[in-house]
Amino acid sequence: MAYARTGETPDTVVLSIPTEPYVCMGYHRSPGAEINLERCHSAQLPVIRRQTGGGTVFIDDRQLFVQWIFHPARLPRMVENRFRLFCQPLIQTYQFFGINAFFFPPNDVHVRNRKIVGTGAGAIGNAEVVTGNFIFDFNPEIMAGLLNAPSDPFRRMALEGMQQYMSSFRRELKTAPDPEAVKAVYREKCRDALQATLIPGEFTPEEQRLMAQLDEKFATNEWLFEHGYNHSSLRRLKIHANVWVSETTVTGQNGPLHITLRTKGNRIDDITFSGNPGLQPPSRLTGLEKVLTNVELTPAPLLEILEAFFELHGAHSPERTAEDWVNALLNCKA
Amino acid sequence: MAHEKINGCVVIKDLYYSVNDHTWIRLNDDGTVTVGMTDVAQTLAGPILHAKAKNVGAVREKGKPIAIVESGKWVGPIKSPVTGEIIEVNERVAADAQLLNRSPYRDGWVLKMKPSNLGADIADMVTGDAAVEAYRAKISADNLKACTHIEGTDEYE
Numbered sequence: 001m002a003y004a005r006t007g008e009t010p011d012t013v014v015l016s017i018p019t020e021p022y023v024c025m026g027y028h029r030s031p032g033a034e035i036n037l038e039r040c041h042s043a044q045l046p047v048i049r050r051q052t053g054g055g056t057v058f059i060d061d062r063q064l065f066v067q068w069i070f071h072p073a074r075l076p077r078m079v080e081n082r083f084r085l086f087c088q089p090l091i092q093t094y095q096f097f098g099i100n101a102f103f104f105p106p107n108d109v110h111v112r113n114r115k116i117v118g119t120g121a122g123a124i125g126n127a128e129v130v131t132g133n134f135i136f137d138f139n140p141e142i143m144a145g146l147l148n149a150p151s152d153p154f155r156r157m158a159l160e161g162m163q164q165y166m167s168s169f170r171r172e173l174k175t176a177p178d179p180e181a182v183k184a185v186y187r188e189k190c191r192d193a194l195q196a197t198l199i200p201g202e203f204t205p206e207e208q209r210l211m212a213q214l215d216e217k218f219a220t221n222e223w224l225f226e227h228g229y230n231h232s233s234l235r236r237l238k239i240h241a242n243v244w245v246s247e248t249t250v251t252g253q254n255g256p257l258h259i260t261l262r263t264k265g266n267r268i269d270d271i272t273f274s275g276n277p278g279l280q281p282p283s284r285l286t287g288l289e290k291v292l293t294n295v296e297l298t299p300a301p302l303l304e305i306l307e308a309f310f311e312l313h314g315a316h317s318p319e320r321t322a323e324d325w326v327n328a329l330l331n332c333k334a
Numbered sequence: 335m336a337h338e339k340i341n342g343c344v345v346i347k348d349l350y351y352s353v354n355d356h357t358w359i360r361l362n363d364d365g366t367v368t369v370g371m372t373d374v375a376q377t378l379a380g381p382i383l384h385a386k387a388k389n390v391g392a393v394r395e396k397g398k399p400i401a402i403v404e405s406g407k408w409v410g411p412i413k414s415p416v417t418g419e420i421i422e423v424n425e426r427v428a429a430d431a432q433l434l435n436r437s438p439y440r441d442g443w444v445l446k447m448k449p450s451n452l453g454a455d456i457a458d459m460v461t462g463d464a465a466v467e468a469y470r471a472k473i474s475a476d477n478l479k480a481c482t483h484i485e486g487t488d489e490y491e
Contacts, residue, residue, distance in 0.1 A: 027402070027409045028384035053383075053404040077476045079380050079408045106380070107407050123410030227386065 001069045003125035004207040014067040021060035022046040026053050030227045036148045052120035058143040064134040072128045083107035086130045089189035096185045099172045114167035115240035135168040136176040148234045153260040153272040154247050161239040248332035252319050259332045284315040302326045338466045343481035344373045345469050350459040352415040353468045370443040376435045377481040379405040385431040387423040418449035437488045
């Protein structure tokens with residue numbers, strides 16, 4: 001529809017529910033970098049690269065997609081303001097159903113510290129496009145299972161991160177409303193936000209022709225692998241704007257030390273050391289992970305905690321000074 | 335560089351601008367042009383995470399995409415201000431896309447082209463004081479209150 005847009009084409013709002021599940025990657029992502037293509041293939045899940053940005057998501061019929069396909073001049077020029085406008089009717093619709101959703105800059109909608117709308121945008125053809133979704137229900141196990149995770153701790157933290165920091169109608173209300181009722185409320189809120197009349201429409205013949213042509217293009221390996229195939233495992237995963245999972249490996253004489261972190265803002269939300277941390281006695285490792293949880297990821301507090309822990313528990317790491325541990329932790333976050 | 339600031343947005347006077355597409359070109363002595371995106375463009379996009387230019391050797395018409403950038407969750411093209419062949423791509427931008435934000439007129443140039451019809455293409459562009467006035471009008475029409483600059487942005491005093 002964006003490609004078919006002409007000067008006469010009205011701004012268009014599309015509401016759609018996928019009929020089949022699939023995995024959808026952001027425009028600049030490479031297959032293999034975030035998801036395990038073999039697992040997708042085994043699960044008979046098509047992998048699609050979209051024309052808008054963001055990460056890789058699992059999509060199924062428990063999500064209602066909203067797409068705005070607008071003349072560029074009729075949306076705010078600043079991307080953040082565009083998302084703010086786009087999210088307004090989504091938020092009001094959630095609120096209508098009793099969910100206290102709010103805008104979380106730059107482009108998320110949150111409820112109780114959890115993300116409940118994913119958004120994306122792009123300049124496509126002659127249009128500016130903004131997309132988002134209502135999440136009726138969400139299964140983090142499926143998404144975590146498809147990740148090209150570098151380690152078990154990474155997959156666990158990703159899964160727990162999604163369980164903890166993602167939400168849905170069902171999670172908030174214990175039940176999911178009828179999608180048709182959500183559509184009806186959304187249309188009202190959208191009309192108010194845009195101060196425009198919404199008129200039901202059909203695809204034009206030109207839009208249908210282009211859709212068929214683009215369907216073919218987007219199904220090709222040339223499109224999917226346009227940015228190459230990335231064989232390396234995932235090292236950073238965004239759960240939402242404020243929550244990330246990351247992993248780094250530090251080489252050592254007796255073997256590598258793997259650090260897996262989940263951060264919330266600038267604090268450690270969860271941490272695991274694996275491989276050969278070289279901490280003596282090794283039994284202190286769990287305690288070290290525990291004391292680092294909730295610590296701010298900046299040099300001074302990290303150093304203070306590490307030095308205090310080593311002194312208090314008689315722990316030491318022959319290969320690494322406390323400063324080395326701090327640098328490794330900061331490097332993992334970066 | 336002779337320049338002017340409009341609502342904090344830098345306009346370099348000796349560049350040629352395609353104001354609607356927020357791109358600039360610099361005329362090089364060897365007949366090639368260096369192409370980049372403007373301070374206003376990097377502000378509208380926000381911090382850029384990825385930038386992928388078309389390959390060297392590709393011939394692009396004026397107005398067609400020569401690169402795709404992604405900022406946050408927005409993806410959009412940088413449109414070619416001239417028709418011609420891409421002869422060099424700035425690999426530093428490919429490695430560090432936020433160079434487009436920090437240094438839109440210096441280190442963050444996007445690519446170089448060998449134009450095939452520069453005389454006609456440049457006739458649609460503005461430079462010098464005309465560029466400043468065109469941007470003043472554009473910034474006012476778009477209601478852009480101020481350009482935003484991330485840490486490490488080039489200074490213009």
